[in-house]
Amino acid sequence: xxxxxxxxxxxxxxxxxxxxxxxxxxxxxxxxxxxxxxxxxxxxxxxxxxxxxxxxxxxxxxxxxxxxxxxxxxxxxxxxxxxxxxxxxxxxxxxxxxxxxxxxxxxxxxxxxxxxxxxxxxxxxxxxxxxxxxxxxxxxxxxxxxxxxxxxxxxxxxxxxxxxxxxxxxxxxxxxxxxxxxxxxxxxxxxxxxxxxxxxxxxxxxxxxxxxxxxxxxxxxxxxxxxxxxxxxxxxxxxxxxxxxxxxxxxxxxxxxxxxxxxxxxxxxxxxxxxxxxxxxxxxxxxxxxxxxxxxxxxxxxxxxxxxxxxxxxxxxxxxxxxxxxxxxxxxxxxxxxxxxxxxxxxxxxxxxxxxxxxxxxxxxxxxxxxxxxxxxxxxxxxxxxxxx
Numbered sequence: 001x002x003x004x005x006x007x008x009x010x011x012x013x014x015x016x017x018x019x020x021x022x023x024x025x026x027x028x029x030x031x032x033x034x035x036x037x038x039x040x041x042x043x044x045x046x047x048x049x050x051x052x053x054x055x056x057x058x059x060x061x062x063x064x065x066x067x068x069x070x071x072x073x074x075x076x077x078x079x080x081x082x083x084x085x086x087x088x089x090x091x092x093x094x095x096x097x098x099x100x101x102x103x104x105x106x107x108x109x110x111x112x113x114x115x116x117x118x119x120x121x122x123x124x125x126x127x128x129x130x131x132x133x134x135x136x137x138x139x140x141x142x143x144x145x146x147x148x149x150x151x152x153x154x155x156x157x158x159x160x161x162x163x164x165x166x167x168x169x170x171x172x173x174x175x176x177x178x179x180x181x182x183x184x185x186x187x188x189x190x191x192x193x194x195x196x197x198x199x200x201x202x203x204x205x206x207x208x209x210x211x212x213x214x215x216x217x218x219x220x221x222x223x224x225x226x227x228x229x230x231x232x233x234x235x236x237x238x239x240x241x242x243x244x245x246x247x248x249x250x251x252x253x254x255x256x257x258x259x260x261x262x263x264x265x266x267x268x269x270x271x272x273x274x275x276x277x278x279x280x281x282x283x284x285x286x287x288x289x290x291x292x293x294x295x296x297x298x299x300x301x302x303x304x305x306x307x308x309x310x311x312x313x314x315x316x317x318x319x320x321x322x323x324x325x326x327x328x329x330x331x332x333x334x335x336x337x338x339x340x341x342x343x344x345x346x347x348x349x350x351x352x353x354x355x356x357x358x359x360x361x362x363x364x365x366x367x368x369x370x371x372x373x374x375x376x377x378x379x380x381x382x383x384x385x386x387x388x389x
Contacts, residue, residue, distance in 0.1 A: 008063045015049040019155045022389045031140050034119045037128040038144035039275025040210045043196045044121040061090040066099035076105045084113045096120040103131030110138045125273045126222035145328050149386020152193035164387045172375040174384045186383040194302040207306045219270045232257045241307045245295040282334045294334035300324045318349045318370045328389045
């Protein structure tokens with residue numbers, strides 16, 4: 001226990017609090033059990049350490065990582081029991097998915113220590129979602145997305161920009177104080193601004209590691225698949241990378257990588273939950289998330305640059321950014337007349353020469369252009385949609 005506290009104090013001392021993620025103030029931290037999930041590398045650990053540093057007495061709080069060597073000989077429940085008996089109030093468990101049978105132990109902790117507050121995080125979206133069924137009546141689950149363009153401006157360049165609603169964006173009410181030319185910053189964000197570690201100039205190496213670990217470890221472990229599955233997943237990601245955005249021909253792809261149609265559906269689902277791809281669905285009876293998959297994209301533009309470098313397709317890059325950023329606070333579905341629909345708004349994405357012939361002139365249809373600085377009427381700059389969270 002002493003070693004755990006020493007590691008905790010060391011981490012706490014090195015944690016800065018000048019920049020906080022969008023989710024920080026949305027979490028109801030006083031809830032009895034909280035789960036914060038998200039893809040690898042988006043900043044979950046930093047966020048919980050910031051909360052401890054700013055709000056809690058470190059003598060009544062404890063942060064541990066579930067892959068610590070301590071758990072080679074000790075279990076999570078006994079740690080919680082010891083901590084609780086010594087007047088501990090807040091237990092933070094990082095990377096919970098690396099602890100065997102974590103879901104059952106968290107359930108037992110919740111039921112046994114009614115005044116103990118527990119916050120856990122998971123770098124693997126997959127395992128957390130799989131186990132959260134046992135905790136559905138106990139834990140409040142939050143999902144953390146990567147940096148928005150707005151957050152990038154703060155973390156990388158110390159520009160404070162407010163959050164804009166969808167209505168404010170389509171009405172061209174967006175203002176960038178002290179930024180005369182947003183496009184160079186926007187282009188930089190597309191390459192290295194989605195993950196907080198990009199500020200350390202480690203984006204290429206670390207993102208490459210994240211992709212490999214997700215394909216070789218997270219998904220096979222989650223789905224109880226054999227080692228050979230990772231090769232098929234890599235092949236599938238390669239096909240997606242070469243083709244995005246594309247309408248998936250599942251029969252053809254399943255034949256190419258040698259898996260059944262049902263298994264292929266699962267593979268796409270696993271990769272989406274893990275933060276590698278996004279699937280754009282059409283509208284089905286207004287029920288969220290149940291539409292047929294219309295197109296498949298990579299999850300974010302940083303992944304595009306990591307996998308294909310400067311060989312990217314500009315149209316794909318534009319649509320990926322829009323879909324990724326707007327999907328945090330909105331349900332984005334495919335459009336029969338344009339590219340995307342959000343609520344009653346229709347959006348067609350393109351460059352500065354994009355014509356408006358594909359959309360209706362009805363006050364609810366918009367052309368989104370990626371190489372203009374400011375909008376006018378129903379024409380909106382693409383970067384403005386990165387200020388939604």
